[in-house]
Amino acid sequence: PQAIITVANYTKETQISKNTQQASFNHGEIFMLQSNWKSQILVIDVQDTEKGKPFGKVQIPLSSLEGKDKVQDLIGLNPGQPSITLTLSASIRFPFANRN
Numbered sequence: 001p002q003a004i005i006t007v008a009n010y011t012k013e014t015q016i017s018k019n020t021q022q023a024s025f026n027h028g029e030i031f032m033l034q035s036n037w038k039s040q041i042l043v044i045d046v047q048d049t050e051k052g053k054p055f056g057k058v059q060i061p062l063s064s065l066e067g068k069d070k071v072q073d074l075i076g077l078n079p080g081q082p083s084i085t086l087t088l089s090a091s092i093r094f095p096f097a098n099r100n
Contacts, residue, residue, distance in 0.1 A: 038063040
């Protein structure tokens, strides 16, 4: 499997995990977002690279992450197959925000 991560105009692909039914991507990414970040959606699309078909995808509005980090959340990728899941950690940080 391989995960394709999209947010705003950025797309990143993880390494392909071969010969496993429980892939561990352990992928970290930093995206520099614009002022309209609250209207953007994080999309994680997981593909079965051996069969050339999707396992499923998850869409997370970035605004839902503000002040509410996701830490090892178990998320279903395909409502028709509840056993296909993704464990996700995600957060929003503002490196140039005013610090008091």
